Amino acid sequence: MEPTIVVHGGAWAVPDSLAEASVAGVKAAARDGFAILKIGGSALDAVELAERALEDDLAAFDAGCGAVLNTDGEVELDGKTLAAGAVSSVRNITHPVTLARAVMEKTDHIMLTDRGASQFAESIGITTVPTDALMTESERREWEHYKKYAVGVKEGHDTVGAVALDHRGNLACVTSTGGIRNKMVGRVGDTSIIVSGGYDDDQSGAVSCTGHGESIMKVTLARLILFNMELGKLARDAVDVSLAYMGERVQGGGGAIAIAPSGDWAARFTTQRMVWATAKGESLFYGLDPQDMFEEKLSK
Amino acid sequence: MASLPVIVVHGGAGNIPRARESMSSAGVREAAKAGYVCLQAGGSAMDAVVEAVTLLENNPTFNAGRGSVLTQKGTVEMDAIVMDGRTLASGAVSAVRRIANPVQLARLVMDKTSHLCLTAEGASQFARNMGIPEVQEESLITEYSIMRWRKNLSPDANPVESHMGKMGTVGAVAVDLQGNIACATSTGGMLNKMEGRVGDTPCIGCGAYADNKLGAVSPTGHGEAIMKVTLSRLILFYMEQGKSVREAADMGLAYMWDRVQGRGGVVVVDPKGEWVARFNSLQMAWAAAQGGQLHYGMYGEEHFTRDIQEQKEPEPQSQEAHSPTRSTDTHTDTQ
Numbered sequence: 290m291e292p293t294i295v296v297h298g299g300a301w302a303v304p305d306s307l308a309e310a311s312v313a314g315v316k317a318a319a320r321d322g323f324a325i326l327k328i329g330g331s332a333l334d335a336v337e338l339a340e341r342a343l344e345d346d347l348a349a350f351d352a353g354c355g356a357v358l359n360t361d362g363e364v365e366l367d368g369k370t371l372a373a374g375a376v377s378s379v380r381n382i383t384h385p386v387t388l389a390r391a392v393m394e395k396t397d398h399i400m401l402t403d404r405g406a407s408q409f410a411e412s413i414g415i416t417t418v419p420t421d422a423l424m425t426e427s428e429r430r431e432w433e434h435y436k437k438y439a440v441g442v443k444e445g446h447d448t449v450g451a452v453a454l455d456h457r458g459n460l461a462c463v464t465s466t467g468g469i470r471n472k473m474v475g476r477v478g479d480t481s482i483i484v485s486g487g488y489d490d491d492q493s494g495a496v497s498c499t500g501h502g503e504s505i506m507k508v509t510l511a512r513l514i515l516f517n518m519e520l521g522k523l524a525r526d527a528v529d530v531s532l533a534y535m536g537e538r539v540q541g542g543g544g545a546i547a548i549a550p551s552g553d554w555a556a557r558f559t560t561q562r563m564v565w566a567t568a569k570g571e572s573l574f575y576g577l578d579p580q581d582m583f584e585e586k587l588s589k
Numbered sequence: 590m591a592s593l594p595v596i597v598v599h600g601g602a603g604n605i606p607r608a609r610e611s612m613s614s615a616g617v618r619e620a621a622k623a624g625y626v627c628l629q630a631g632g633s634a635m636d637a638v639v640e641a642v643t644l645l646e647n648n649p650t651f652n653a654g655r656g657s658v659l660t661q662k663g664t665v666e667m668d669a670i671v672m673d674g675r676t677l678a679s680g681a682v683s684a685v686r687r688i689a690n691p692v693q694l695a696r697l698v699m700d701k702t703s704h705l706c707l708t709a710e711g712a713s714q715f716a717r718n719m720g721i722p723e724v725q726e727e728s729l730i731t732e733y734s735i736m737r738w739r740k741n742l743s744p745d746a747n748p749v750e751s752h753m754g755k756m757g758t759v760g761a762v763a764v765d766l767q768g769n770i771a772c773a774t775s776t777g778g779m780l781n782k783m784e785g786r787v788g789d790t791p792c793i794g795c796g797a798y799a800d801n802k803l804g805a806v807s808p809t810g811h812g813e814a815i816m817k818v819t820l821s822r823l824i825l826f827y828m829e830q831g832k833s834v835r836e837a838a839d840m841g842l843a844y845m846w847d848r849v850q851g852r853g854g855v856v857v858v859d860p861k862g863e864w865v866a867r868f869n870s871l872q873m874a875w876a877a878a879q880g881g882q883l884h885y886g887m888y889g890e891e892h893f894t895r896d897i898q899e900q901k902e903p904e905p906q907s908q909e910a911h912s913p914t915r916s917t918d919t920h921t922d923t924q
Contacts, residue, residue: 373817377683377708399788399812400788401783402708403708404785405684405783405786408784485794503704508677509798538677
């Protein structure tokens with residue numbers, strides 16, 4: 290089985306000022322995750338590492354350190370056992386994905402929220418960091434600006450996610466986000482809802498979604514994409530058909546990355562842009578604008 | 590005969606102790622009747638399912654609202670969801686405390702916010718903003734739930750085993766006279782769960798799904814298993830492939846057992862008004878109202894029918910004789 294990892298940094302109109310850093314970020318995350326796969330590591334470890342790299346990338350991405358105060362994070366589903374871990378509404382944790390993985394591996398539950406999630410984090414030695422470290426200067430200015438002028442919610446479709454296939458044929462996925470800017474306290478978006486923000490099953494494929502969270506949830510986008518793959522569609526067609534449905538039925542835009550058990554993969558979107566990168570074989574593929582399919586050698 | 594309107598209600602799947610059977614059965618029948626009255630008067634499917642689930646939340650027999658199971662710490666944290674099949678709009682709350690009717694708060698999330706789910710403190714704050722009164726936690730706690738909690742405090746207790754039966758999540762699916770479809774599910778969650786644990790119920794696609802084009806599902810059972818297989822969406826997917834409500838429900842439940850060893854039950858309805866109540870646990874308290882008839886059951890293949898106007902309560906079931914006394918079968922099952 291040829292190991293493959295696909296990473297995305299959110300489907301939205303990435304401004305030119307952030308484009309270069311965003312693309313560099315996903316490429317680095319894909320390389321990091323692929324390194325794990327190449328030495329025989331699991332899909333689960335690969336996606337978690339890629340996620341952590343993305344969460345660390347302060348400048349470009351919303352999740353983790355750059356998070357806008359409230360954080361959702363859903364971890365990898367393990368495609369073999371369908372084990373899953375998710376957290377929602379956690380604050381001041383640098384890597385929500387690692388916390389979500391701990392929910393999966395150390396509890397009998399799938400999802401923890403709010404104070405319960407924080408308590409669990411403390412109980413396993415995951416430290417919280419002061420809010421200052423979690424907000425970049427531009428985030429803080431932005432938040433203060435919005436607070437003052439009570440502007441409506443701005444869609445920041447800057448979720449990050451990864452899907453991977455390892456040499457054993459196991460699949461995993463992960464999705465993480467800081468959610469919409471200035472959303473209501475306690476708003477839970479698609480990311481931490483299994484089946485919407487992400488889903489995978491060794492028998493069908495792995496998917497991670499990004500875009501307008503509420504629309505993604507209404508059509509349970511990740512599961513929908515997998516249903517289409519189960520019906521025999523190629524990853525690309527499954528994603529396109531599902532995104533088209535979401536556009537028609539609930540007027541929502543977004544993007545998704547997907548891998549089939551065969552290794553067939555896709556990164557597709559209906560928003561203006563989506564940052565993504567794929568590592569497979571000797572190549573690193575990546576893109577930003579709709580027709581992009583750049584390729585460079587991995588050993589570079 | 591499939592006809593509209595129709596409402597199907599469940600009060601939980603598992604091993605309901607005999608002593609509580611008649612209360613569960615009476616509870617779901619009352620909820621189905623109330624939802625049906627609403628539908629007959631031209632009310633929407635959404636109104637009907639919220640009405641039915643509200644009654645079940647108020648009824649201390651069920652694991653929802655009053656009567657909810659307790660968390661590890663002895664507190665009550667509730668989850669609920671509603672979904673509108675016409676627009677795919679949905680509202681949910683998770684890990685919410687100290688309100689009497691989480692299903693109504695879930696509906697407000699759908700109607701009054703641009704979000705689909707609010708959790709914990711955020712949900713409580715929203716409730717306050719909506720003028721929903723906070724209630725004392727004690728008012729939601731029953732002797733029975735305390736007793737079950739105590740029994741499962743010891744480290745070698747098996748809450749999943751114990752839970753799988755004694756107390757049930759509640760839910761309803763309905764199709765109204767306009768052909769609009771809706772569903773609602775509400776629960777206190779898993780016995781002795783960790784604080785902040787969120788189960789399948791408030792997760793769209795897992796704890797509920799409704800689509801005017803396909804139908805609606807409300808499940809009950811082992812929450813984590815339901816989530817892993819995204820049960821509600823899965824069953825509707827089978828229906829999309831042409832399976833009947835019964836085939837789809839059975840396939841979904843079988844898959845959940847085979848793949849992740851989870852037991853549970855579902856109520857399912859399709860746009861024409863065909864419905865089923867299916868489960869792979871020992872029992873599931875369920876009731877349906879359609880065409881002036883009330884249908885109900887508890888065990889396996891049981892299916893009782895009576896005129897919905899009939900006031901007299903049915904005879905309590907004897908301990909041994911559980912061969913169902915089927916009346917004329919007007920059920921819509923095509924098998």
